[in-house]
Amino acid sequence: MKFTVERAILLKALAHVQSVVERRNTIPILANVLIAVKDGALKLTATDMEIAVVEEVPGVQVTREGRTTAPAATLYEIVRKLPEGATVELDHAGGDAALKLRAGRFNTDLSVLPVEDFPSMTEGKLPHGFALPAGQLRDLVDRTRFAISTEETRYYLNGIYLHAAETDGTKVLRAVATDGHRLARVEEPLPDGADRMPGVIIPRKTVNELRKLAEETQDEIAIRLSDTKIRFDIGTVQLTSKLIDGTFPEYERVIPRGNDKILRVAKKEFAEAVARVAAISSERSRPVKLSIDRNHLLLSASSAEQGQAQEELDGEVVRYEHSPLEIGFQARYLNDITDQIDAEVEFRFADGSAPTVVTDSAKPEALYVLMPMRV
Known part of the structure; x- marks a missing residue:
């Protein structure tokens, strides 16, 4: 040679x-x-x-x-x-x-x-096939991968669950990831050829490699898969991966349906306030408390070693018309979700201890669930 x-x-x-x-x-x-x-x-x-x-x-x-x-x-x-x-x-x-x-x-x-x-991994039949524009695939990955679990004992959560589903009678391609503390669910229109695909769990390492390769193209990415393997054709590159052999949990059960207390807050101001308030503590799991009243939001955090911090957001960037509410979330989890949102964050609460639904008011196809912390 x-x-x-x-x-x-x-x-x-x-x-x-x-x-x-x-x-x-x-x-x-x-x-x-x-x-x-x-x-x-x-x-x-x-x-x-x-x-x-x-x-x-x-x-x-x-x-x-x-x-x-x-x-x-x-x-x-x-x-x-x-x-x-x-x-x-x-x-x-x-x-x-x-x-x-x-x-x-x-x-x-x-x-x-x-x-x-040298072992061969690219052999075997892949009976299901469809294509996605690179931008749509990047969107599915970016809005879900932060919620992939790193806990190896729950190996079936160590990836993104990709499957065909229905929303209000419309068929969609849905990507879901959860680590038990937060859940991300994102949808795109179902592409031709994907309606009979099996639900598959794409491993975290594969997701990360796929995202890097997808960054380099604007063309469609061809996807073929079976129950055990998936292949992505990205320009001159072919990425083949084994799938996680496990059953993804029935995630729809943990998505609240009756949360009726709605808080809308500007993403930029909210994310920056969370970061400032959370800086009082060096703990990765530091909680931030949200004290919500009519068109008013107070964020606060405290640390036994460092002291306490708080910041107020008012009606210029906050909209809330319900009874007062206090709830706490891990700061990193809040920021991970708000990083996926462009302009306005919409929180849907039931009470201070129940799971909260978070959406992007401009992109309803993306939905997040966040478990509160005791503060």
Whole structure:
């Protein structure tokens, strides 16, 4: 195998594939990237046995076809540190021979491992398929992934639940995530071909890799899936992932239906006030108390070590027409939700101890549920 390629092109492709490689693993081949040249095209593949990223690299001048593997992190670092505009030559004579990399006056030999040891994750049938504009997919991910649980014992919450559903008689594609303290539910119109898809839980690592790749395109992203695996085709990159083998809880049961006390508050002023008040405490789980009265909101927080802080918001940015209410929330959870909202936050309360519904008044397709804290 022998080819040359511009440094910038190779670097971009290596950045995509090497990010799925686990730095610490007990299987040496999983630290390597598969480099394959066939029919005049270069493909790079990396996997951790849960996710695989395959990228077809354009602009390659092929001298000799072949395949080998090389340490992903090392190869990426070398190419990253080459000067801009450099032309990179990779040359492998076959077998156990080292992979030779040359760029200008620089050259190095990289150890390889047998191609036969490299696992394949991209095989198998994926009977369900549809496509989403990249912007819609980014929106689904951004508005839900903050609520993914990191508690490994509840592994079925360690991802985004993607499924077809109905809202007021309209079919939608729905993404849901929850960690037991907050829940995020976001909808987009159901794309053609998605009506019979199984409900699937996409793992957190896959979600994060998908979001990075989706940032680089405005085109549609093709999605194919089965009960156990999902694949995203994003331009020249193919991301394949195993799905979480578990049952997502019946989340609709925890979404309150009768919350009738409505608070509307400007997002910017509210988020900034929460951040200032919460700064009194260094605890990650610090609570912020909301004391709500007619068109008036008082935010307060206290710390045994640091003291207390409060800030008032009035009728210029607050609308509330119900009986007085006091309720507390974890500051970080409040900020995570308000980060998803553009202009005005709408809270729907039942009382000071019941789950609260939070929505974006400009985007009703997104709904959040937040559990209160005792303050």
